Amino acid sequence: MAPSVEGSGVRGYPRPQLRRPGWESLNGPWEFALDPHARIDRPGNVSWDRTIIVPFSPEAPASRVGETGFFQRCWYRRRFQVAPLNPGERMILHFGAVDSEAVVHLDGHFAGRHEGGYTPFSLDITLLVAEGGEHELVVRADDDPSDLAKPRGKQDWQREPHSIWYPRTTGIWQTVWLERLPPTHIAVLRWTPNLARWEIGLHTVVAGLDPDAHTLEVLLRARGQLLAHDRYKVVAGEVVRRIALSDPGIDDSRNDLLWNPASPTLIQAELTLRNAGGDVVDAVESYTALRDVALQGDRFLLNGRPYLLRMVLDQGYWEQTGLTAPDDAAIRRDVELAKSMGFNGVRKHQKLEDPCYLYWADRLGLLVWGEMPSAYRFNKRSVERLMHEWTEAIRRDYSHPCLVAWVPINESWGVPNLPDNPDERHYVQALYYLTKTLDPTRPVIGNDGWESVTTDIIGIHDYDPDPEALARRYHSDVERPRLFRRERPGGRTLLLGTDQAEHPVVLSEFGGIAMERGGRGTWGYSRVFDGSELADRYRKLLETVRSLHLFAGFCYTQFADTYQEANGLLYSDRTPKFPLDRIAAATRGEDFRSDVSMPPAPRPKVETDPEDEPG
Secondary structure, three states: OOOOOOOOOOOOOOOOOOEOOOEEEOOEEEEEEEEOOOOOOOHHHOOOOEEEEEOOOOOOHHHOOOOOOOOOEEEEEEEEEEOOOOOOOEEEEEEOOEEOEEEEEEOOEEEEEEEOOOOOEEEEOHHHHOOOEEEEEEEEEEOOOOOOOOOOOOEOOOOOOOOOOEOOOOEEOOOEEEEEEOOEEEEEEEEEEEOOOOEEEEEEEEEEOOHHHOEEEEEEEEOOEEEEEEEEEOEOOEEEEEEEOOOOOOHHHHHHHEEEOOEEOOEEEEEEEEOOOOOEEEEEEEEEOEOOEEEEOOEEEEOOEEOOEEEEEEOOOEOOOEOOOOOHHHHHHHHHHHHHOOOOEEEEOOOOOOHHHHHHHHHHOOEEEEEOOOOOOOOHHHHHHHHHHHHHHHHHHOOOOOEEEEEOOEOOOOOOOOOOOHHHHHHHHHHHHHHHHHOOOOOEOOOEEOOEOOOOOEEEEOOOOOHHHHHHHOOOOOOHHHHHHHOOHHHOOOEOOHHHOOOOEEEEEEEOEEOOHHHOOOEOOEEOOOHHHHHHHHHHHHHHHHHOOOEEEEEEEOOEOEOOEOOOOEOOOOOEOOOHHHHHHHHHOOOOOOOOOOOOOOOOOOOOOHHHOOO
16 A cells, blocks of 8 residues: 555654664754745844745645745754763764755854755754753755756756656755764765675774774674674774675575675674773664676676666655655655566666665665756856765765666756767766766766767667567667667767767666556656556567667666656556556566456565664
């Protein structure tokens, strides 16, 4: 049964790969005010005239504001209590995401600012709250609805959503929370699996008082077994080590430890920071996994073996809550539904997803392509903004085993003149090489859809509704260079460089068959009028695409209806348009009966470990 559109609101620990006690959520009711023309410049001049429910944006009905018009600024205020800090303790104020520029004041003092609507930021407010007591927090969010030079993803610049663009998201849209830190603490944690060496790379940064006088103890466990128990000296505020695991040698035992969608084994980690006397000064919990992604010729490899990507495009919106999930249960449910429909991965489209989604993809076994929300103008400012925010995104999500590819640009959005403008081509190349520098372990799709300049995987978007036409266009006996010279899906050339012709090819958008409730039909690339017709069309289309050996994988458009875009396999409330087992059978290429009723999606079996929850 699909969750309520409003959900319970319950949210777990917002940073699932670096967990410690001593945190407090600031979600819930805040005082709120709109400032449509950005004329108020200080908190004392704000007239607080309504209440908003954080972390839902003011455009979302669940926020209880529901303001969908144009406004350039809004203000938030709430009060909170803090117990007095112990000597040396730090108090950190965290924001999951504020779109698109945030200025924060605490008790009338400037506390900090951040630009970038999809990435987190943190402010050290220790000096402002050290004595404890009640404090007043004010957040100003600036977000010009007409600014096309900032990363904005699917947020519409017109007043009403049109075509494939959706309502805007302004202000706070992910969890706001407080964290109490010890004087010396683990500030950064990063995992890098290396399957060839059978080891896990560890990089930690220790911050605070005299970190070099400390040692870091690391315990790794999986499936009830101790894999490693090591202790390292902190040097120059860091621990950078390769943790060797005992190689079982036998394939069955090796496979039991590897992470993949069919068997998502996570390695639980406990990290304990001790001072020179051996006393514990900080302790955190985390997890990683042993898995490898690579490319070999024209194939995608997972753990050293060819692996067919069966993905679905996921916009990550809910009608009542916008970009923000109703609650953590809704996040988990979306991961389960994707798996229940036979997909082994999702392409999170034009959205940097909440880390709790990546947690459940890690936990339940679902591959994810991480994609940067696009800007729509090419100029110096847009380049600076996007590269800065993309760097923050890679830093945030690097350690998640579910992430297997990065997509910095989609369909030449923000670089509209790639064939004729060398500056735009250099920009795409710069993003590709920046991504490869920050993360050399994953493939990068430089510009997904067409006009590939520099890439590891050639992504093709082709919404031709005729399976026979797709079969003719991409048949395996078609010479690849001739294919790339001749075909123009979307009216665009596929390659702008000839050195990419032998790379893996993924049909990374196709389908888009629209069917609204009652057969009305709204926006889509093609249309059907009932579930039986959709089931038949979907089966024939998937049968054709799976038969085309040119493709190393595919990504169907799309997971769920999103506002006026009615081309989901699920309605916007996550109800299937035809039975889930029939969707899964067509996705995987299995036979299915036409008389099957529509059961609820089964919950994938996972190891039960209460300590492994995100909160």
